[in-house]
Amino acid sequence: MSEPLPVVMENSIQIAWDYLERTGDLGDPSVASKVLLESVEKLVRRGERRVLMLSNTAIRDYKKFCADRSLELVT
Template sequence: MSEPIPWLIESSIQIAWNYLERAGEIGNASEGSRFLLRTVDEMVRKGEHRKLMLANRAIEAYQRHRRVIAA
């Protein structure tokens, strides 16, 4: 049985956040949380429901986003 969608989104964001925080990659916390929420929410709407896939793709997207901002 799969998790309800809100729990799936929350869990995926928490995994991504924990990783990015430990890696020292979270800049502005408010901006980071909004970015992760938008990214995970969009993937869920497109049909992805694997928690670790959502988290990993959100991490990659956030890292790309931060590189673009830094350039």
């Protein structure tokens, strides 16, 4: 039996959040929550329902967002 979509999204974001927090990569919580939610929501709209796929992609997207943001500050 599969979990309801809001639970899948919440679990995915929580896994990503916990990972980023443990690694010290979390940064500004309001920015992190926005980026993680947008990433998970985008994949869910495409039909993805696997929690680990959603959380891993959200982590990757957040790290890319932070790296891009750092490059903008340098230039």
